[in-house]
Amino acid sequence: MKKVIGLLTAVGLITAPLANAETVTVSGSTSVAHVMEVLAENYQASAGATVEVQSTGSSAGIRAAKDGTSMLGMSSRNIKDGELTDSTKEIVIARDGIAAAVNKANPVQDLTQEQISKIYRGEIKNWSEVGGEARPIVVVTRENGSGTRGAFEDIMKLQRTVNGHKVSAIVPTAQVGNGNGMIKTIVANNPYAIGYISLGSVDDSLTALSVNGVKPSDANIASGDYQIARPFIVLKNNDAPQSATKFIDYVMSNEGQSIVANEGYIRVQ
Known part of the structure; x- marks a missing residue:
């Protein structure tokens, strides 16, 4: 034993x-x-x-x-x-906040939530319509299944119902980037692009836009003033x-x- x-x-x-x-x-x-x-x-x-x-x-x-x-x-x-x-x-x-980001050379610094939604729906197609240069807007989005994309679509009301099912309303010609890093690379290399990324991933390679006059900052997210945010x-x-x-x-x-x-x-x- x-x-x-x-x-x-x-x-x-x-x-x-x-x-x-x-x-x-x-x-x-x-x-x-x-x-x-x-x-x-x-x-x-x-x-x-x-x-x-x-x-x-x-x-x-x-x-x-x-x-x-x-x-x-x-x-x-x-x-x-x-x-x-x-x-x-x-x-x-x-x-975390979701930042709408543009190229550093883009003079546009602030957009309304409605303007961003219309850009992603393809209803606003030129930067001149929102105070920028007379150049076509290059829309950049995340891949299907991305949590950032899902949150962005929910907050920005970028979904529509087809045959009883919710589908994306993002313009089908949008460029697709897998991950925050790819979105940053695309926007940083195209002066007429707009993309959205996690606020925690924002760096000096691009500009995070103010939305409705509110900057995307920790304090503004915590207070609820910056509304493009998610858990x-x-x-x-x-x-x-x-x-x-x-x-x-x-x-x-x-x-x-x-x-x-x-x-x-x-x-x-």
Whole structure:
């Protein structure tokens, strides 16, 4: 009996480190992934755990959390009815604005929400109609399934109903970029382009427009004055392993939320 107990103890000592070292898998929104990768890197350094972050898009992240193919899912849009089961919990880890961005050479600095919507519907086609040069507007959008696109369409009312189904109202001639980085590259290299990206991804390569006279800033998003904004959501099933729960606890801690703020997003606690 002593030998059996000794063997079980040895097995326990061998397997315990493996359990503790279980890799936390996170997949979904490319926008959320931007800050999630930084959170994962810092968590790994402090906790000695491994976190793998994959940018697959919000819709894919929601499915992954629901199906259990990923421990955690990421979404940068609100979750629709029927997308999740009752056992899946939504956790808002940050808030982010969506910036309408133009080339640095573009003299237009401010548009109304209605003007932006009309540009994306193809109803305003020339920059001269909104105070710019007499040049055609090059509309740039995100790919289907993108949480940023879904949130942008909802907020800007860029959807229409066809045969009882909601479809995008964005002009079909719009250029499509996969991810914030691609949108930035397209707009930064075309003086007549307009695109939309996560506010946390804005840099000196382009200009983030004021909307209705309100600049896209953390303070204006927090106050509700800048209205093109959305939540960053992490999805976790009730049966997710303890390692995933511990990582989420870190994300929601003061240290994790400080990283959120340092990366240009709005902390939620």
